[in-house]
Amino acid sequence: MTGVTLRRDGHVAEIVLDRAEALNALSTAMARRLAEVCAEVAADAAVRAVVLSAAGEKAFCVGADLKERNGMSDEELLAQRPVFRAAFGGVLNLPQPVIAAVHGYALGGGCEFALSTDLIVADESAVFGLPEVGVGLVPGGGGTQLALRRLGPGKAADLVFTGRRLGIEEAVEYGLVDRRVPAGTVREEALGIAGTIALNSPTAVRAAKRAMRQGAALPLEAALDLEENAWRTTAFSADRREGIAAFNEKRRPVWP
Known part of the structure; x- marks a missing residue:
């Protein structure tokens, strides 16, 4: 489907950001599809745990597709907004525990997707950041509020106001990453956690x-x-x- 793939294995659902050729940048069509998939998973009583992963080797998600946004009118940007909010809200409001399996770049909306989950597992290649202020925006996928709640006011302010990137060492130190794993093993680790959760009531x-x-x-x-x-x-x-x-x-x- 359009940039998002849904896989099921027993009681575990895996939602895959599947637009590797664009570093999984979030387009309008991809956001719409993600909201649909999240609604489907949320309504499925057989799903007991969810993994949010990403296709490709370079990125989890680099945020909004700025190529698509280039040349958008104010009216078009405003029309895109509820579609994006539904995508981020879809992940945030899943009733099942959600594990993010992060590799490579998790920037802007990609970092916000991770922050929307319950557990963040990341490998050695992961790079996190909320760089929106550098392009004249504030994080709009929940980043200001979710970073504040996860990291505390000082660290959240550091990330949001500077727009700088955190490698895996600093991301663990900040409390942004819950489990650090070797490169290439993040999906396996996240699915393992989800499988353990799925054994419980x-x-x-x-x-x-x-x-x-x-x-x-x-x-x-x-x-x-x-x-x-x-x-x-x-x-x-x-x-x-x-x-x-x-x-x-x-x-x-x-x-x-």
Whole structure:
């Protein structure tokens, strides 16, 4: 399809940014397709974990396709905006845990896609950056807010205001990367993590993600109430009953 490929293996879905000839730069058609794929995955109860990966050897995603934008009128740029927001929101709002498998350049929107996921796995070739201020923009795929929440105000300001790039060493030091792996192994590692997640109760995992995402911006007391709601959702579920039974019978659970 147009720049995005969806693969399934058991309970794991892999969404591939598949426009390697353009370093996976995000075009309007690609953004529209990504939003469609995310909606399809979100609605699929059989999917328990998601990997966001990229085709080619050089880049995860270099952000918006500036060649497409060259010569766009203000009206055309404004018309593109909701399509892009739907693409970034599609990744951010997936109910399943999402693992980014980052290699090569993850710049602008590419960095924002990674920030939209729950876990970022990157190999030695990864380079991150939010260079939008250098072309007269601010990060518009959630970068200002997601970097702030993941990195804290000082480090987020450093990335956004300077537009500089972080190699793998500094990205790990900043807390931008959760797992660092050897070059060429990032997809395998991310799929392995997703497979491990998929063995667990889908009811529990989704409830935990909701509690963590929604609670992050709340005062602790309110966030603990969210956790209580998540606990109640799982404690009286068929998954919890199956999990306890499987533990006592020394077998792998078959989640209802």
